[in-house]
């Protein structure tokens with residue numbers, strides 16, 4: 204599941220890169236659409252990393268990860284949070300002006316965000332993927348999955364709509380291995396309406412997939 208989320212994060216970052224590169228000066232509708240997609244991305248990444256700090260780190264410590272590794276992950280999260288804040292300001296400016304100049308500065312903020320984020324996601328996967336596979340049935344790992352699963356239906360609906368938007372076959376298989384099929388299919392349909400109506404079309408028209 205963590206890998207599926209990471210794929211969605213990487214996918215959005217590259218979609219923003221392409222969209223900002225091809226942004227046409229004065230295209231207010233596109234600027235507004237990108238800002239809606241940005242707000243969702245910002246929420247998802249913030250929520251994911253706050254959740255890791257509270258829920259995943261205790262599980263990692265319990266299956267043998269050292270405190271030094273956790274501290275390094277926390278430092279990387281802080282670097283991401285500050286790059287995220289800078290990008291939030293830049294995307295807000297673009298939403299206000301719809302100018303090519305603001306698309307350029309948003310692109311340079313997001314390039315920094317992408318660099319620190321991808322570096323962190325790669326480092327985290329190297330440590331956690333083999334461990335979670337090895338300790339899949341460990342009570343602490345199962346408990347972690349249950350805690351991550353507890354969220355309001357609206358939040359879960361948006362989340363499942365987002366991770367599936369543009370997902371390839373490998374991610375869909377991984378998702379269905381972890382989550383019952385009705386949840387994967389029905390949550391976005393019933394509770395992910397806002398994502399499907401207001402954000403998915405932003406990417407559908409960008410020619411990114």
Ligand SMILES: [Fe+2]
Nearest residue numbers: 252255323327
């Ligand atoms: Fe992380």
